[in-house]
Amino acid sequence: MEPICSITSACATQISALLSPPSPNQIQEYYHNIFSSTHCNSITVKQDDNFGKGLYAATDFKEDELVLKDQMLVGAQHSFNKIDCFVCSFCFRFIGSIETQIGRRLYLTQLRANESHDCDEGSSSKSSKNYHQMDSSDEEESTWQCSSGSSKTKVPLPEGVVESLMNGQLKLPYSEKFSLPPAVPCHGGCGEAYYCSMSCAEADWESSHSLLCTGESCDPRRREALLKFVKHANETNDIFLLAAKVISSTILRYHKLKANCLAEKGKNVASCVSDHPNFSLLLEAWRPITMGYKKRWWDCIALPDDIDSSDEASFRMQIKELAFESLQLLQTAIFDKECEPLFSLEIYGHIIGMFELNNLDLVVASPMEDYFLYIDDLSNPDKEEAEKITQPILDALGEDYSTSCEGTAFFPLQSCMNHSCCPNAKAFKRDEDRDGQATIIALRPICKGEEITISYVDEDLSFEERQASLADYGFRCRCPKCIEEEP
Numbered sequence: 001m002e003p004i005c006s007i008t009s010a011c012a013t014q015i016s017a018l019l020s021p022p023s024p025n026q027i028q029e030y031y032h033n034i035f036s037s038t039h040c041n042s043i044t045v046k047q048d049d050n051f052g053k054g055l056y057a058a059t060d061f062k063e064d065e066l067v068l069k070d071q072m073l074v075g076a077q078h079s080f081n082k083i084d085c086f087v088c089s090f091c092f093r094f095i096g097s098i099e100t101q102i103g104r105r106l107y108l109t110q111l112r113a114n115e116s117h118d119c120d121e122g123s124s125s126k127s128s129k130n131y132h133q134m135d136s137s138d139e140e141e142s143t144w145q146c147s148s149g150s151s152k153t154k155v156p157l158p159e160g161v162v163e164s165l166m167n168g169q170l171k172l173p174y175s176e177k178f179s180l181p182p183a184v185p186c187h188g189g190c191g192e193a194y195y196c197s198m199s200c201a202e203a204d205w206e207s208s209h210s211l212l213c214t215g216e217s218c219d220p221r222r223r224e225a226l227l228k229f230v231k232h233a234n235e236t237n238d239i240f241l242l243a244a245k246v247i248s249s250t251i252l253r254y255h256k257l258k259a260n261c262l263a264e265k266g267k268n269v270a271s272c273v274s275d276h277p278n279f280s281l282l283l284e285a286w287r288p289i290t291m292g293y294k295k296r297w298w299d300c301i302a303l304p305d306d307i308d309s310s311d312e313a314s315f316r317m318q319i320k321e322l323a324f325e326s327l328q329l330l331q332t333a334i335f336d337k338e339c340e341p342l343f344s345l346e347i348y349g350h351i352i353g354m355f356e357l358n359n360l361d362l363v364v365a366s367p368m369e370d371y372f373l374y375i376d377d378l379s380n381p382d383k384e385e386a387e388k389i390t391q392p393i394l395d396a397l398g399e400d401y402s403t404s405c406e407g408t409a410f411f412p413l414q415s416c417m418n419h420s421c422c423p424n425a426k427a428f429k430r431d432e433d434r435d436g437q438a439t440i441i442a443l444r445p446i447c448k449g450e451e452i453t454i455s456y457v458d459e460d461l462s463f464e465e466r467q468a469s470l471a472d473y474g475f476r477c478r479c480p481k482c483i484e485e486e487p
């Protein structure tokens with residue numbers, strides 16, 4: 001049965017205002033602010049009647065030159081990746097130490113095995129597609145591998161060793177050469193979020209975590225609802241966690257704008273607030289999200305290969321019901337009457353659809369690879385001495401010892417980049433890119449004024465396969481390669 005969301009009908013006018021595309025002036029102003037705050041004058045965003053927004057070169061770029069580092073608007077580590085990588089919950093840098101990374105991973109893997117979880121449990125949360133894959137100089141073979149699913153048999157370490165790695169009592173040889181920022185726990189006390197610095201902790205708290213934290217300051221009823229929401233997301237699709245961050249950050253921005261407005265008007269509420277109290281402020285708080293190209297999730301999600309086209313309608317209905325289930329849990333946890341339209345299924349569906357159409361994989365390379373390579377490169381007798389300690393650890397970790405941090409994120413500038421099957425740029429992590437920012441590199445010289453494009457699909461696929469994948473984005477590619485290869 002079709003889910004019925006009472007907020008969608010009660011707030012229809014406000015919802016349609018929230019979903020209407022931004023005006024050219026609003027677009028110019030928004031991106032101008034991003035460029036000036038980041039002191040970036042080498043690129044610009046322009047609009048065109050056919051392709052919508054696009055990113056353009058405002059200077060010449062050489063082959064392999066960095067075009068752009070894009071700070072994410074919102075991002076999250078995949079739930080299944082949290083066992084393998086201990087990272088800052090805001091900027092996704094690896095934190096703690098080489099020892100805590102290893103000890104924590106071995107401990108959590110063991111815990112999971114004891115709970116007799118298997119790979120199936122996390123598989124549904126990996127169903128969200130992330131077409132714009134970020135290449136990495138530390139390439140991972142398979143990002144969808146369960147941490148305990150490595151083909152080579154792992155040799156467990158004694159429990160005491162794992163514990164002393166976790167609590168820092170056991171120091172590994174040369175690990176001080178690979179020092180990581182110390183882990184700063186969330187001051188709300190949730191025990192879930194950790195950061196690389198106080199500034200990341202504060203930035204996350206202010207942007208969304210203060211509404212999503214399940215620590216002691218959280219009202220018990222709200223905490224219970226939040227925990228249910230998170231559990232549901234982990235068991236179904238962790239893209240809901242990202243959607244919750246978007247809603248929380250909009251609510252928090254709204255209250256900040258309202259507080260500023262009240263302060264400026266000398267507490268003359270009437271001048272800020274008329275018939276429809278603070279809707280203009282909610283629109284303003286929502287502005288960064290307006291910029292992302294979006295459609296409803298259940299309309300734009302690609303039909304999985306194993307679903308027959310005759311079952312398409314029922315598949316799309318199931319996706320809609322899933323989103324509704326998640327939204328109801330989130331509503332119980334963080335509902336805010338002044339921001340009511342944000343809790344409609346229509347808005348929730350568009351937020352998730354925006355991720356579907358714009359998201360880039362979030363990938364941060366693990367320091368583990370560098371560490372073990374360093375040991376491997378030592379000369380004897382130092383190498384032999386070090387390997388007495390590190391080899392049993394490698395045997396316990398298995399082949400996938402250096403899994404990257406993986407997640408999904410929305411980047412304000414990268415999401416403006418249109419597709420070409422013969423792109424002039426690509427998302428590529430260099431060795432020095434050890435945070436969650438998107439890094440875009442020129443694939444060939446790009447002239448000032450030229451549009452900067454990336455490929456949303458594997459360019460080596462056949463013409464038909466590329467067009468089929470791009471159909472999910474709602475367009476047929478007319479790039480020079482497609483025109484040439486069209487039968």
Ligand SMILES: C[S@@+](CC[C@H](N)C(=O)[O-])C[C@H]1O[C@@H](n2cnc3c(N)ncnc32)[C@H](O)[C@@H]1O
Pocket residue numbers: 050051052053054291292293357358414415416417418419420473474475476477478
């Ligand atoms: C990630 S967004 C790119 C930015 C988008 N143009 C905007 O206005 O926000 C992806 C959407 O842009 C449009 N698009 C991207 N590349 C295109 C192309 N080569 N031809 C036609 N439309 C394209 C499609 O609507 C696609 O779903």
